[in-house]
Amino acid sequence: MEEVRNQQVILKDYVNGLPKESDMLLKTSSTILLKLPKGSNGVLVKNLYLSCDPYLCCLMSKSQVSHLESFTPGSPIAGLGVAKVVDSGHSNFKKGDLVWGWTGWEEYTIITAPDALFKIQHTDVPLSYYIGILGVHGMTAYYGFHEICAPKKGEYVFVSAASGAVGQLVGQFAKLTGCYVVGTAGTNKKVELLKNKFGFDEAFNYKDEQDIDEALKRYFPEGIDIYFENVGGKMLDAVLLNMKTNGRISVCGMISQYNLNEEEGVRNLSHIIMKRLHMKGFIVGDHFNLYPKYMEMVIPLIKEEKICYIEDIGEGLESAPAALLGLFSGKNVGKQVVVVAHE
Amino acid sequence: MEEVRNQQVILKDYVNGLPKESDMLLKTSSTILLKLPKGSNGVLVKNLYLSCDPYLCCLMSKSQVSHLESFTPGSPIAGLGVAKVVDSGHSNFKKGDLVWGWTGWEEYTIITAPDALFKIQHTDVPLSYYIGILGVHGMTAYYGFHEICAPKKGEYVFVSAASGAVGQLVGQFAKLTGCYVVGTAGTNKKVELLKNKFGFDEAFNYKDEQDIDEALKRYFPEGIDIYFENVGGKMLDAVLLNMKTNGRISVCGMISQYNLNEEEGVRNLSHIIMKRLHMKGFIVGDHFNLYPKYMEMVIPLIKEEKICYIEDIGEGLESAPAALLGLFSGKNVGKQVVVVAHE
Structure with a gap:
């Protein structure tokens, strides 16, 4: 019986605030x-790609508000990944199958509840897309933008963290819907990407702006119909001042607020009343009944190159901790992925 | 031509913060x-009842975020009222008609755009009800609770400012729907009213609570499904911590935040994501297409005494300024009304 090395990224102990x-x-x-093991009805997978996402850092704290359980100190952390089945005790999976879903940050993982895995059907696209545009992030952009915000042609859309895994897709879905889209990001390189690669109408570096409210008034003289919220805090406060009547805010994430001991106060909530705003939080995992509908929409867009998806790929499990933490300092350009193995 | 006295409540000058x-x-x-005047197509009305509402104080500031225009210094302030038509230049109205709608804080008002007035049909209920349960406040409770929150039997409902014009109705609509309802108010007298008159399951005086979060955990050990928001600020912050998954927050008002130079920061907004909360602001004036449907529901409830509506009635226009400001110190018990004339 073959025994092989299984490098792992272990959480040493619970963390307060942002991990190091x-x-x-x-x-x-x-x-x-x-x-x-004999009698197991799980699957043993070889991990190929891991997804670096801000919320994983929340799961390193003992007390956190996520719907997911905290990681266990001494054990490998976990997240979304693309993997190949090495051995299966489950009738839905066989050796060689490609899957995506929740897996460990390690070379091999035994997944004891494989019903939550998705079998990969289309292999004529990069496999890493399944932890991005063809997985949770794509569904997040789709559900949060199309299903929650019900966008109409000609509406004004603002996206924060716009070059990230979800934001870049929201912007492009908005353009494909005929909306006017402005994105914000934290480096000039990302801002260029938004304008030149992802086709946003405008984009700005929020770090260059003394006053976000003033910047939004410049980019949206008529106000914002739809805000795709990835950031929270001061950004949300400035956006509230600039929403139009009957505006919609899809609350996907609040990265600026994770790992703060106390969240920043948001002061302009009374605009929700006067502007009749609709604000809706969501967890994309609730909405995978729409996954086939989404795949039907997005696969042709990818094949016809009507949508562009940029990844920032780290090589090797050893690069994973730095890649994950880089999300908080804005180091990554595009969706942050780590390659554990190429096949 | 008869000329009569026309006492008026005049705004002296724009106000910063809470008026005195x-x-x-x-x-x-x-x-x-x-x-x-000859050729006018307005109506001249004699004002009978005026409605005291917190938002009127916002309209005394020059810059304010309401959808309504600020009052003009040197002119009478305005608000909702019940009135009797004295002279009409409009084909829909004739002398003697009873109406409700936007009118001046004065004995007589010329309403130049009478299309916005509602003609009173049922006169076998107290006329003052038309600036309360049978008017904007009733519709606010109805729309905000039934239409936005889509309550289900057995759900847990929390109402802030619960003894006020809107809150007392929300609580009773919730009970009629089969929900469990807890209300909060700022005096023990109001708390008694909530429990003994309006049939709330529980009620508490928020001023007696050191820690609102802890109080909510006591009253809602399983969490809150529906929050009817009248208050904002710290109350909202504590509620966010106690909402259940898929909870709904109907944002009707934020009285604690009006007339503050800077709103209090709300820090727990990330709960919107994890708990998939739905938060919706509304202005009831947008939804009067539902008024007939509401009247059909509420008139029998009043006649069969299945609903109880309490007013705090001030006598005479001279009592109006104090009655209005009393809302902010919690003086009123029930809907605050001022009688200008009895007929």
């Missing part, structure tokens, strides 16, 4: 048998 | 002809 690289340990000494 | 009684002047020297 030293809170994670790359453990190189673990090994794993490439065979499921 | 001295910002309003009772002008006793004005007079008015009891006949419309």
Whole structure:
């Protein structure tokens, strides 16, 4: 029976606030048998790609508000990944199947509840897309923008964290719908990308703006119909001042507020009343009944190159902790992915 | 042509923050002809009841975010009222008609755009109800609770400012729907009213609570499905911590935040995401297409005494400024009304 190395990214201990690289340990000494224990109805997978997402850092705290459980100190952290089935005790999966879903930050993982995995059907697109545009992030952009905001042609759309995994898609879905789209990001390189690659009508670097309210008034003299919220805090406060009557805010994330001991206060909520705003939070996992509908829409867009999807790919599990934390300093350009193995 | 006294409540000058009684002047020297100018297609009304509402104080500031225009210094302030037509230049109205709608804080008003007035059909209920349960406040409770929150039997409902014009109705609509309802108010007398008159399951005086979060956890050990928001600020912050998954927040008002130079920061907005909350602001004036439907529901409830509606009635226009400001110190018990004339 073949036993192989199984490098892992271990959470050392619960973290308060934003984790540091030293809170994670790359453990190189673990090994794993490439065979499921007898009687298991799980699957053993070889991890190929891991998705770096801000909320994973929340799960390193003992008390956190996510719908997901906190990670366990001493064990590998986990997240979304693309993987290949090595051994299966479940009738839906067989050796060689490509899957995506929740997996460990390690080379091999035994997934004990494989019903939550998605089998990958289309392999003529980059496999890493399944932890991005063809997975949770794509569905997040689709559900949050199309289903919550019900956009109409000609409406004004603002996207924060616009070059990120979800934001870049929201902007492009908005353009395909005939909306006017402005995005914001935290580096000039990202701003260029928004305008030149993703086709946003305008984009700005929020770090260059003394006053976000003033910037929004410049970019949206008539106000904002739809705000796709990834950021929270001061950005939301400025957006509230600039929403139009009957505006919609899809609350997808509040990255500026994660890992703060106390969230920033948002002061302009009374605009919700006067402007009749609709604000809706969502967890995309509730809405995967719409996944086939979404795939039907997005696969042709990818194949016909009507949509552009940019990834920032880190090589090797050893690069994963830095790649994850880089999300908070805005280092990544596009969706942050780590390659654990190419096949 | 008969000329009569026309006492008026005049706004002296724009106000910053919460107005004081001295910002309003009772002008006793004005007079008015009891006949419309020739060619007018307005109506001249004798005001009977005026409605005291918190938002009127916002309209005393020059810059304010309401959808209504600020009052004009030197002129009478205005608000909702019940009135009797004295002279009409409009084909829909004739002398003697009872109407409700936007009118001046004065004895007689010329309403130049009478299309916005509602003619009173049922006169076998107290006329003052038309600036309350049978008018904007009733519609507010109905729309905000039934249409926005789509309550289901057995759900947990929390109402702030619960003994006010709107809150007392929301609580009773919730009970009639089979919900569990807790209300909060700022005096023990109001709390008693909530429990003994309006049939709330529980009620508490928020001023007696050191920690609103802790109080809500006591009253809602399983969390809150529906929050009818009248208050904003710290109350909203504590409620966000206690909302259940898929909870709904109907944002009707934020009285604690009016007339503050800077609104209090609300820090727990990230709960909107994890709990998939739906938050919706509304202005009831947008939804009067539903007024007949509402009247059909509420008139029998009043006649069969299945609903109880409490008013706090001030006598005479001279009592109006104090009655209005009393809303902010919690003086009123029930809907605050001022009688200008009995007929």
